[in-house]
Amino acid sequence: MRRVRHTVNGGPEVLFVEDVPAPDPGPGELLVRVEAIGVSLPGVRRVRSGSGPQPLGGEVAGVVTALGPGTIDAGFAPGDRVTGICFGHGYAEQALLRTALASRVPDGATAEDAVALVRSGLVARGALDAAGLGAGESVLVTGAASGVGQLAVPLAKLLGAGRVVAAAGSPAKAAFLRALGADEVISYGRESWGEPVDVVVDAVGGGLLPRLVAALAPGGRLVAYSSGGGTVQAHDLLAGGKSLIGFQMARLARTRAADYTAWRDELWALRAAGRLRPAIHARVPLAEAAEAHAIIERRENLGKVVLVP
Template sequence: MRRVRYDHQGGPLFTEEVPAPAPGPGELLVRAEAVGVTLPVVRKVREAAEPVPLGGEVAGEVVALGAGVGGFAVGDRVTGLCFGHGYAEVVPLLAPMAGPIPRGASAVDAVALVRSGLVALGVLDAAGARRGERALVTAAAGGVGHLAVQLARVRGASRVVAAVSDPAKAALPLALGADSAVAYADASWGEPVDYALDAVGGDLLGRVVGAVAPGGRLVAYSSGGGSISAYDLLAGAKTAIGFQMARIAREQPAWYERRRRELWELFAAGTVRPAVHATVPLDEAARAHEWIETRSNRGKVVLVI
């Protein structure tokens, strides 16, 4: 089978022929149809001292079951997380992290919707989003951000502000229900918000704190780091919350499954629409990484096999 990897920090990515893996205990073996590309994986290629497997969101058909797996059968179409080599034609998925793809939905729909949508729902839950509140979403044209814009509205936000790196990217979140859009470099981001969902971090984090109204909440879920002034939180009685999806997936499986069902119901109703920037062949993974690394994508970037 074909698999994409790299052999030193920074890449480049290349395709190799390797034997297909066998499913381990508790795993599904899936013939991949689509693989979602994420910023954390792209950053690992650039930043990790040693090469790491390119994991991530995978959707496809179950071809084998590992020991102890129940609730799935060969031939089922599923989507889930691969923590090993996910940029491949055949990949192992942990059964608790996998879920069915409903009839009528494609593999590309699945990788654009489920994991990113779960993160978006998770940060909204962490923010304690309430009906009538004002929301700010950074990276609002990204894979998670464009879904967070829509889901904030589902959660009853009275106003949703979409923050983007480039004004040219504002059209997507505005088309998906944002009330207004701002660029990171704009002098003003308008009226303060009750909660902010930040996927950028770094130098932008202080700006996001400043956009939160007194008594408001910031949820930070970026892998980009950044620092917050304790005085800025104290002076405005603001709350900063860190969110990690992996922890929720490991420790709250009932939440994970409930929210996964909710996403597919919203998708079926047409309430939430995943946007795909581009689909590219597995052999062109480097091009997909470039879109993510330069933040030029509008929606999800997907490898198709």
């Protein structure tokens, strides 16, 4: 089978395709014939900043072809269509999924739908929950055209937000973001972002973080879910009784399994009802994974970038 790896850190140009034997599923694992792979900014950053070669993991979706020892009672069988997070080699024609992190893809949904909706949607849903979003409150979503952001915008509306502001790096994304349901669209370079908001869901971090805190109304909450870093002065939080909250998907899955399952089912139900539609920006062949990473690095995407083996 084919899989993509990288030789050293430094950029998308170090990605390469290699031919290797298919892996054998171990205890509690499923072997999946991969049909779609979600490309994310954290995955791209790992290639850029990693200390050396490492597996390229992430969201995968496909068909179960074999079960590892101890999976008989896990409720999966060969032929099942599943999706989940692969922490090993996910950029591959066949990948291993832990049963605890796998879930079925409903009838009528594609593998591309699955990698665009499930993990990104859970991050968006979990971040809004962490913010304690109340009915009628206002929300600012940064990285609004990203895989997570494009779902956070409509989800905020569905959860009762009175005003949703979408922030993006390019004015060219405005029409896309308004189509998602954003009431306002702003660019990061604008001097003023308008009226303060109650909640910020942030995918950017870094030097933008202080401006996002300043954009909060008194009592506002900023939820950071990216790996972009950044520093905030304690005084800037204390002065307005503001909060800065870190959100991590892996911790949610470990500590709030019931919410994880309920929100996943909710996302699929919203999609089935036509109320939530993940956008696919590009379908890129597996062998051209470097181009998929480049799209993310150039911040060109309107929605999810998907690799197709």
